[in-house]
Amino acid sequence: MKNKTPPKKESEIRGQYTVVLEDIRSTVKGVAEGLTSTNEKMDRGFKNVDNKLLTLSTKIDTGLKDVYKELKEINEKFDEHTEENKKSFDVVNNNMRLMRTEISLIRHNQITRDEFKALEDRVFTIENKLAK
Secondary structure: OOOOOOOOOHHHHHHHHHHHHHHHHHHHHHHHHHHHHHHHHHHHHHHHHHHHHHHHHHHHHHHHHHHHHHHHHHHHHHHHHHHHHHHHHHHHHHHHHHHHHHHHHHHHOOOOHHHHHHHHHHHHHHHHHHHO
16 A cells, blocks of 8 residues: 555645745845944955055155155255365366466476475465365
8 A cells, every 4th residue: 555645735835935934034134144244344444454554655655755855955965065066176276277387487497496485385375275
């Protein structure tokens, strides 16, 4: 004899589906709550990273502005020194021309020791002025 199971009633089948659907709803609700929590944590994390990046960017901007300012000051000082050096170079050139002229006079003209001593003193005076 064959074991025949009696057919289930429609209300029994609906009851079983209801149980399964309730379980699925509960699971989906739990997953949705977990996703919401995860999204909130991620939002807080991104906001934290954004704040840190903004702070870092501000510090970099400030640092670059300071470097630019210092470079500008260095450039201005360099220009000042260049101008001063040019003036000093011109003074040295003029003094060298004078000395060459005087040395040329010494070579071409016979001069006395006293005159030579006077010229030597004059050159010494010029050298002292240049050394300052």
